[in-house]
Amino acid sequence: MIIVLKRNITEKDKNNIIDFLQSRSFRVKEIVGEEESILGAVGHNGLDPRQLELMGGVAKVIPISKPYKLASREFKKSDTIFNVGPVTVGGNRVTVIAGPCAVESKEQIIESAYAVKKAGAVMLRGGAFKPRTSPYSFQGLQEKGCQYLKEASELTGLPVVTEIVAPGDADMMKDYVDVFQIGARNMQNFELLKTVGRIGKPVVLKRGMSATIEEWLMAAEYLMSEGNDNIILCERGIRTYENFTRNTLDISAVPIIQQLSHLPVIVDPSHATGLRDKVSPMALAAIAAGANGLVVEVHPDPDKALSDGPQSLYPEQFEKLMCDIKELAPVMDKELT
Amino acid sequence: MIIVLKRNITEKDKNNIIDFLQSRSFRVKEIVGEEESILGAVGHNGLDPRQLELMGGVAKVIPISKPYKLASREFKKSDTIFNVGPVTVGGNRVTVIAGPCAVESKEQIIESAYAVKKAGAVMLRGGAFKPRTSPYSFQGLQEKGCQYLKEASELTGLPVVTEIVAPGDADMMKDYVDVFQIGARNMQNFELLKTVGRIGKPVVLKRGMSATIEEWLMAAEYLMSEGNDNIILCERGIRTYENFTRNTLDISAVPIIQQLSHLPVIVDPSHATGLRDKVSPMALAAIAAGANGLVVEVHPDPDKALSDGPQSLYPEQFEKLMCDIKELAPVMDKELT
Amino acid sequence: MIIVLKRNITEKDKNNIIDFLQSRSFRVKEIVGEEESILGAVGHNGLDPRQLELMGGVAKVIPISKPYKLASREFKKSDTIFNVGPVTVGGNRVTVIAGPCAVESKEQIIESAYAVKKAGAVMLRGGAFKPRTSPYSFQGLQEKGCQYLKEASELTGLPVVTEIVAPGDADMMKDYVDVFQIGARNMQNFELLKTVGRIGKPVVLKRGMSATIEEWLMAAEYLMSEGNDNIILCERGIRTYENFTRNTLDISAVPIIQQLSHLPVIVDPSHATGLRDKVSPMALAAIAAGANGLVVEVHPDPDKALSDGPQSLYPEQFEKLMCDIKELAPVMDKELT
Amino acid sequence: MIIVLKRNITEKDKNNIIDFLQSRSFRVKEIVGEEESILGAVGHNGLDPRQLELMGGVAKVIPISKPYKLASREFKKSDTIFNVGPVTVGGNRVTVIAGPCAVESKEQIIESAYAVKKAGAVMLRGGAFKPRTSPYSFQGLQEKGCQYLKEASELTGLPVVTEIVAPGDADMMKDYVDVFQIGARNMQNFELLKTVGRIGKPVVLKRGMSATIEEWLMAAEYLMSEGNDNIILCERGIRTYENFTRNTLDISAVPIIQQLSHLPVIVDPSHATGLRDKVSPMALAAIAAGANGLVVEVHPDPDKALSDGPQSLYPEQFEKLMCDIKELAPVMDKELT
Known part of the structure; x- marks a missing residue:
């Protein structure tokens, strides 16, 4: 001080x-x-x-000292690298998680899982609980959605990532889910962080809409102080005065996090931009900046998606993106996991 | 469209x-x-x-239509006015809620309650559950804190306002609490909004740190769509690039909300500025802009407060502020409730 | 350091x-x-x-030291108070400057001058050079506009404030103008600051659209380092993610500036909000927060104004506002100049 | 409408x-x-x-129509491609401009020019007029700086880019300079835009610190409405609440500009981040997102630089970056000019 x-x-x-x-x-x-x-x-x-x-x-x-300890590079010098089932996350690996915004039906999520696996994704995403700005919007299939995710996972071998929105759902979800996601709106829902931290499964922790990098690392600290070390930080755009894009993707967060923390950091270009044709350029930019992976929304039929269709890639677009990443990763001394 | x-x-x-x-x-x-x-x-x-x-x-x-209905001035033309125990909120009343940031002990909250009542406050605030940025900070007295609030309320006759941070606490809290507060960090914790909406007690809904006015009204819509009409909106500063103050108090939200919605809107100058000597000028500015009331942090001994002491007023400062408001309110065609 | x-x-x-x-x-x-x-x-x-x-x-x-010296309260403890013709600015005076956004004709500016004087304004504002976002918009009457301002000033006795947009105009303008205004877009046009600083006439220095308080005081320092002490700082709203209002009026800048600096600080509620019906509430809020005055746009016929009509008050509205200020000022221990 | x-x-x-x-x-x-x-x-x-x-x-x-015309993709479908001396800008070319923040001496700028040329830069940057936040900081060598730039240009064959800060300097500068730069602080200095537009030399137009994409294109419209078509837009970071980096580099501006406008868009990772070790990752990210080039600060001896040394690359770092770009560009179907 x-x-x-x-x-x-x-x-x-x-x-x-x-x-x-x-x-x-x-x-x-x-x-x-x-x-x-x-x-x-x-x-x-x-x-x-x-x-x-x-x-x-x-x-x-x-004040002079950093308020986070466990999440800091000083506390642990080497990159945190861990496995989710067969998938390695962190270090020089580029891990691509893909799937639809929401689980809409058993068929839709299974079709999505096969499509993203074919293109090269190694984990499946899909929301069963959807935090929506409007109470009148589709709120997700909830437990049924989790079951469908589990089935899609068993069929394809892809571990699944899905968002948790209330502490009371944790027990039910933990049998279906490989990785919990904490969404941007819940980054400072500290009760949720404590509950999820205690479960011990890996967590994708999205940056809050207007969270500073320090607050984001403090949210990781909440998870880690409960004994959970397998945290993936996910940059998804911050709120600024510019509203041509939904949010402003702060790609510089990638090298900054890698300096301050040992945790892997990935990027979600879909929520950041909100528009399909900006997703691929920003995905490539994230990889070029050194990100440890991506979360990308892909839907077998985006025009019929129940939520966020307009920011979901068509399967063919995702295949093209994966090809570009395959070329790009080695230039950055990275390899696609 | x-x-x-x-x-x-x-x-x-x-x-x-x-x-x-x-x-x-x-x-x-x-x-x-x-x-x-x-x-x-x-x-x-x-x-x-x-x-x-x-x-x-x-x-x-x-898009052309507003996404909120029940909260809109078009849905209900006249100001929403309601009672919390003996206290009238809304319309031309200026309602002042005051008390410490956190409930620290039975003595502290009772002393606070008498002090703010003496100066003219009509409701008591105090946090039993504290959402803290750091997992290593004081997290509140929890149920015990609620009991102390209840005791302070019974002794002084002041209704109490306290923050709820997890849906699972609602049942326990509802016997102790007159008004639930949804904090800025939880403004889009939709599970919490639904739970609190169903309880039916009045709610102080704080504006999220980077919430637009529309998102804020949508959060009110979540509460209202569960059948709860007694919502008090509370402006508490938004996040901007300027960080001389903790947040930038957006006082223009007051006349805007009063145009768009029939719900009462109050202002929290303590969290907005984060520094004691800026609280009174901003409190007066809020009243001059037409706010329906204030939430002010007051502590009997701010230097020993367990949280947010530096932004809490001394009881004497609060008395001075209440005197100024008493003079100011009639100039605005308002009366202190 | x-x-x-x-x-x-x-x-x-x-x-x-x-x-x-x-x-x-x-x-x-x-x-x-x-x-x-x-x-x-x-x-x-x-x-x-x-x-x-x-x-x-x-x-x-x-870094630990403030980069501004001459503008700091430490350099000069007592409030800077000075005269512009018969008008005292600073200290416990509330100085109201009013007039149309742009000088449109001799008749319009003279009519405006009489109208704002009648209501109680003590200086006349009006733009002769208009910095417009679009090259296709009305750019102002330029030198002719300055002449008309001078005439209106001579007829009514009101000193005039007008914006300068290029160093090359300074010599021409200085015979017509009592107070130079540096607009928000030019707050860091350092060549302009140096030129205007050297002229020695009082200056209204608007805060840049996204200027920190420190940068704003540094801009004042540019003027003061050329020997000019008569600076009026003017808060006019900052750019944030919220765009219901044109800008977010940062009223807390008023008590902050009064702590950091000895210079008077006034508020422009017209540009901050951009809509007529929000001007008066925000003007009153500014006075309640302790501002040393206001700049308000008033137009004899706002519906026909060539620029910013929608944020200009009708003369009757301005009269009502001045009455309210007359009541409010003494509550704040201030007097209308 | x-x-x-x-x-x-x-x-x-x-x-x-x-x-x-x-x-x-x-x-x-x-x-x-x-x-x-x-x-x-x-x-x-x-x-x-x-x-x-x-x-x-x-x-x-x-409002429904775009306020800019000449700068819009609708007005001109094909990419604007033009030459600056021997250098092609726009289309599928990646154009790298490099050099020190400020011209400090004849030797320094000549040494810089040789160094950046050797690494593969095709234009030389260097400030002769420095807009500094503090009046007490180094303000640039002014005309002498322009002469040194010219000499460095003649020796190396690199065209030079330098910032203009006042309309009155244009005549003097135009004999020394190949490309004028309009800095972020002057993006809405409309008098300067008009003057520079009339000269007709190519212009690098930096995005203002808090300019929307539309305002930025309107500033280009000012230049173009004077008859100047050779505009290079330069994203250099915007002001947000996050201040770990000096500004937040908005890389998504690259694909957005390419959709809205036919003008080439480049990125300045040096000013955006403000720290040397973040420059290369962000430079690569910009290229991966499709940028038409870069402006990078490189100094032969950054530790002794009179301004912005900490964000300047060492010549060896710049050589490494150019090698990476050479590998990266073909992946993006681009070629280094």
């Missing part, structure tokens, strides 16, 4: 601050300069910096 | 679009201009506009 | 950093903690902090 | 709107639906939509 002092601070105020910090077991040093003086304070204690900010003579307080 | 056509659209593409719209029961008219032609389509059907956007010959699709 | 060191930094890297800082005349102290160690460095030298960030063993660099 | 009517609109109000539109030469049609009725109006006239929004009975007004 750095405390920048006001130029005209009184000795009394300064001693007051120092006493306060020492009473909280901080080690304090003063550095006197011509233009400003500062107190540097180190300690391992979660003091709210604003508490100091309001003390007499304080110009500004600057 | 408005479909702007590309200049060089073929007859075949145009007919294709018209057929598609008519098959979905839309009434369609074409308007031909020199620079552009458009199709206007009206109907009552939740078609995803992007589905049209991807059809041949379409330049742009523009 | 605070340099947070990586936990595993080598002695060599640390000495390297210390040597570098000392070679740039910084005074350096190390503070060793259990979880992190930091170097504190004070000096008066514009080192780019990123230069340190890239050195071996550095985790993070945090 | 689409006018959504209030449900309860009176016949009188409706006729009023229709009359108004017809008086402005709009062709109007009404479409009556169960839930809403709309008026569609087509015409070629720059009516401010807010003017309608304020008429009785109007719920909402939605």
Whole structure:
């Protein structure tokens, strides 16, 4: 913690601050300069910096330590690499997860699973619980959807990823699901994070719509502090003033996460852009920036999709994209898993 | 739905679009201009506009109807006014809710309740479940906190407002609580909205950190579609690039909500600014803009608060603020409830 | 400057950093903690902090001093108060500047001037040079517009405020104009700032569309570093993801500027909201938050205005607003100038 | 223009709107639906939509035509491709412009020019006029800087790109410069756009810090309406709430611009990220997304750079990046120019 002092601070105020910090077991040093003086304070204690900010003579307080520990590169130097069934995630692997936005019927999800497997995807996605902005929209097939996913998984051998939206569903879902997804709207649903963290299955943790990178890593920390290490971070676009695309895909999050954390980071170009013809360019951009994989929406018949059809690729488009990735990955010293 | 056509659209593409719209029961008219032609389509059907956007010959699709119904001023012309125990909310009343960020002990919440009542607050706030960014921070007293709130309420006669963070807590909480609060991070936790909507108690619905006004009203629609009409919307600042304040308080949301909706709208200047000395100016600004009330954090001893102390007012500061509001309200044709 | 060191930094890297800082005349102290160690460095030298960030063993660099000096409250404790002709700006005065968006004709600006004066405005605004998003929109009457402003000023006694858009116009304009306005789009047009700073006339400096408070004060610093002290800062809304209003009026900028700087700060509710019926609530909110004044667009016949008619008040609306302000100001310990 | 009517609109109000539109030469049609009725109006006239929004009975007004013409893909179907000296820009070419942030001395710019040429850059960048946030920072060598650029150009054969910051400098600069750059802060400095448009030399037009894609294309329209067709759009990051990077590079702008406009679009990963080690990943991402080129800051000795050293690549890093691009471009059906 750095405390920048006001130029005209009184000795009394300064001693007051120092006493306060020492009473909280901080080690304090003063550095006197011509233009400003500062107190540097180190300690391992979660003091709210604003508490100091309001003390007499304080110009500004600057926290210095990262609030996440387990998720940090400092805590664990080497990349986290783990397996989901036969699929390796992390390190130099490019892992592509694909499937429709929502599970709509047994046939639709099985057809989707075969289609994405054929093109080269190694996991199947599909929503059984759909968090929709409107209460009047399709809300998902729920448990039945989970069962269909399980069947599609058994037929194709693809592990399945699906979103959980309420802690109460965890027990039911855990028999059907290989990887839990925490959606953007629930990134700071801390009760959900704790519940999912305890189950221990791998998690795809989407970045919140307006989450900072630090808040995103703190959400991962919630999962990890329950003992779960197999987290995949997923960038899916952030909210900005620009609304030509649904969200602004923040591809620079990829190299930043790889610097700050040991966790794998993948990109969802479908939700980020919201429009089919922007999905492939952004998918390739993500791989070129070093992403550990992708989540892509693919639907056997997007025009009839019950949700997010317009951002779903046709199977042929997905095949073309996978071919391009196969060429691109080695240029980046990566290999398609 | 408005479909702007590309200049060089073929007859075949145009007919294709018209057929598609008519098959979905839309009434369609074409308007031909020199620079552009458009199709206007009206109907009552939740078609995803992007589905049209991807059809041949379409330049742009523009949705025209509001997605919320029950929350809209068109659905109900007159202001929603309702009572919480003895307290009237809405219309020309200014309702002030105050109390500490978190319930920390029985003594602290009772002392707070007496202090805010003395100054003129008519409801007591206090968090029993605390959604914290860090898993290592104080998470609230939970059920015990609810009991203390209830005791404070019985002693002072103030109804209590407290945040619910998981659907599973609703049954336990409903015996202790007068008004449920849905926090900013949970504004789109749709499972929680449905659960709370069904309980039927009044709800303070905070605006999500980066929620548009439309999304916020859609969240109210979730509550209302379960049969709950007593919703208080609460502006608490939005996330912007400016980070001198914790969030940017969007006071213009007050007159906008009052135009679009019949629901009362109040303002939380404490979370918006995050710093005590900015709370009173922003509270007064909110009242001057026409807000139906405030939620203000007040703590008997902010320096010892377990959370958000730096943004809590001292009781004396709150008394001063209430005096100013008493003078200000009549200028706005409002009266302090 | 605070340099947070990586936990595993080598002695060599640390000495390297210390040597570098000392070679740039910084005074350096190390503070060793259990979880992190930091170097504190004070000096008066514009080192780019990123230069340190890239050195071996550095985790993070945090600048501590404010980059603005002359504009800061530390440089000058008391409020800047000055006169524009007969009008006092700053301190406890509420100064209202009003008039049409653009000067359209001699008659229109004279009629406007009489109307706003009658209602209680003390300065006249009106654009002679209009920075328009489209090259095909009305660009202003230019020098003729300045002449008309001067005439309106002479007839009514109201000093005039008008925008300058290019350094080359300064000499021509300075004979017609009492206060120069720097528009939001030009807040970082540094050549223009330098030129206007040198002229020495008072300046209304609008906040850039996405300028931080610090950047805004730096723009004031450009004007002040040329010897001009009579600066009025004007908050006019910032760009956010919410686009129900044209911009999001950041009213909290008012108390923040008053803490950081001695310069007066006023608010433009017309450009911020872009819609007439939101102007008065936001104008009152600004005064309640402590603003030193307002710039309000008023047009004798808004329906025929050549630009921004929809956000201009009718003269009767402006009269009503001025009455409300007259009641409100004393509640805030302010008086209408 | 689409006018959504209030449900309860009176016949009188409706006729009023229709009359108004017809008086402005709009062709109007009404479409009556169960839930809403709309008026569609087509015409070629720059009516401010807010003017309608304020008429009785109007719920909402939605503009439908794009405000830019010359810059639009509809106006010109095929990609704009042009030459700058020996260098082809646009189409399937990847054009890399490189050099230091600022011209610091004759030796420095000549050394830079040789270094970037050797690695494969085809144009030289370097600032002679530096728009700096602080009046106390290095402001550039100005005319002398332009002369040094010219010398470096003559020695190496590389055309030079440099920023212009004031209309008054255009005449002097045009003899030294091959391509003018309009910086992000000046994207809406319309006087500068008009002046530079008239000169007729190619222009690199950077996207403003918080400019929408439409505003950016409107700035290009300013240049083009003066008769200048050789515009290169340059995405350089936008301002968002995330400040781990200086700006958030909006790579999706690349495919969007290529859909909306025929102009070439390049990316500046140096200003977008602000940190050297993020430049190469983002440069590659831009190429993978289909960009027509890059502007990259390279300095022979970044540690001694007078501005932006920390985001400048070392010559060796730039050579590595160029090698990667050489491999990547053919995967995207592009070739390095």
